[in-house]
């Protein structure tokens with residue numbers, strides 16, 4: 001990495017191998033091992049008594065929301081605990097006893113910290129006081145909160161235009177914090193509000209909005225009990241949303257079927273050993289996926305078209321396979337979709353998707369006789385150039401079957417971070433919402449900007465080109481999360497000021513602007529007191545339920561502030577009391593803040609009352625079959641195209657994946673237990689026929705290269721391991737593989753980086 005600002009910081013720590021042990025991939029998820037691993041993590045970081053006390057409050061009605069994924073909580077909460085292995089790991093990271101304080105930063109320079117692996121950096125502990133990195137310095141030093149707010153305000157004053165500042169949000173933020181942050185960005189004068197959903201589910205938002213009129217899913221948790229078929233496409237719930245397995249188990253117990261569509265046969269969809277049941281602890285648990293359609297990377301559209309062609313043929317025989325009444329009443333574009341399907345041969349689509357023909361036939365028969373179908377998906381569909389069309393093809397299938405707006409049916413984009421959906425609902429967006437702006441104008445009396453802002457990709461490009469000079473991050477680890485790591489790092493270093501509002505140390509605290517601030521904030525599990533009164537905040541889960549979350553633990557330091565207090569402090573320092581908004585009051589009094597949100601946000605009327613207890617569902621037009629704001633007031637079928645990759649003979653398609661010991665960019669450990677990989681992250685999953693074809697042996701050391709528009713990007717030192725993955729496809733973990741993904745390769749319309757279908761070549765490494 002180039003020396004910039006006299007700082008020799010690294011985008012990656014040591015790539016030395018850590019001692020791989022390869023075992024058989026597991027054929028089930030959870031069970032006793034998961035309990036042991038989860039408790040091992042929390043005991044190590046939090047101690048035994050503190051662990052049990054805290055876990056008993058996680059995801060409970062009066063407790064705090066899990067800082068992990070956004071899977072919803074059931075109506076009745078288990079007394080044994082309402083969390084999964086990875087939820088416990090997420091808690092252990094947040095509630096660790098380890099502190100990163102002024103002494104830590106005196107001892108370690110950012111050059112040294114950046115040479116550590118992400119795993120080691122993350123394990124350093126919780127940030128405990130505000131820290132400042134001065135221009136040219138490589139050591140953070142303490143700063144008071146007041147002075148920190150002044151540093152931000154002074155840098156904001158120096159900008160020539162408000163659009164030179166970027167306000168990034170991660171999915172950890174509460175609704176209150178995100179709303180306040182968005183309000184401040186607008187009051188400051190910009191819509192530069194990229195957020196982490198730009199990198200994950202933006203394709204879902206765009207695809208669903210254009211076809212169904214809402215960028216969110218339509219199912220409720222109870223729908224899984226009634227579904228006849230649940231299709232899980234491009235998603236690995238065993239690792240990323242483990243409590244979803246209980247919902248699938250219930251679906252099966254009620255006679256439903258589960259179909260998995262994925263290039264990898266993930267353990268979580270094979271069999272589930274529910275740790276809350278005796279059969280899950282000492283028995284074999286329950287089989288989940290009835291069919292696994294092992295699709296080639298990014299050939300989901302080919303598979304879905306093939307399924308629809310076969311369904312069309314069956315429908316031609318008895319006209320009951322499709323829901324013609326539903327199609328007639330609620331949709332448009334049916335004929336065009338059917339006409340386009342006729343242009344494809346089954347053989348062509350079968351060849352493209354690479355799925356077993358008999359398995360497809362079985363699934364087609366199942367779908368033909370079912371009308372309560374749920375389609376779930378995650379990054380396996382969204383992070384491709386055709387990410388938006390992938391979603392639209394899923395919608396096509398649901399529209400044909402009339403599987404919307406009724407029990408047991410609908411769309412289910414599963415969100416990976418606990419409040420990523422809520423952030424958008426409360427106004428974190430880079431585009432203009434006229435209704436939101438009007439409401440802000442009426443309620444607060446200032447005019448929000450009407451110029452489109454930057455999303456993640458455009459924001460990075462603006463910083464790289466020095467058109468943006470200040471980067472504020474409300475949570476997250478931006479450098480490690482974004483694509484094209486070297487480019488992103490350069491972009492950050494081009495800034496005059498970078499500000500990270502964070503709970504824990506991460507790489508983005510090392511790769512900074514000329515001046516940098518770390519502003520430590522409370523986590524989900526922390527108590528949040530003001531004026532002797534405990535405050536709570538709200539979040540929205542993956543199914544549109546807004547509910548309260550109240551911390552339990554005494555914060556690790558007295559010098560940590562809540563996110564709203566920090567935002568309010570910055571806003572107050574910037575406006576100095578000369579603004580229509582009373583920033584101090586609304587950032588301190590969350591009830592007052594929610595009252596303001598209730599005046600502005602659709603669905604937030606009376607949120608202070610309704611969010612208590614189990615919370616409440618936000619309005620959802622698909623549940624009501626109300627498509628009145630779509631063209632011709634109809635849900636839209638879409639004619640999609642098959643993706644084209646034009647691979648050269650030695651090129652593969654690589655998908656970046658999480659290990660089981662990982663949550664987004666947070667690395668909990670070095671194991672990927674379900675896939676049989678232990679104590680190593682630098683692995684490359686490769687089909688055995690490809691290994692023979694290209695003469696690779698197990699544990700050969702290789703480098704990976706991508707070459708887009710003549711620019712070569714390279715990552716080094718990966719161990720080849722044979723794996724059940726389609727020929728021509730590869731998988732490896734991120735963030736290690738993020739440097740391969742060009743900044744300007746992203747999904748059409750959503751700008752989501754193509755993290756799941758990167759063209760790469762492989763070369764043997766000459767170093768060990």
Ligand code: SF4
Pocket residue numbers: 059066067068069070071082083084085086087088090240241242243244
């Ligand atoms: S499923 Fe998600 S929300 Fe639930 S405990 Fe696990 S990580 Fe947390």
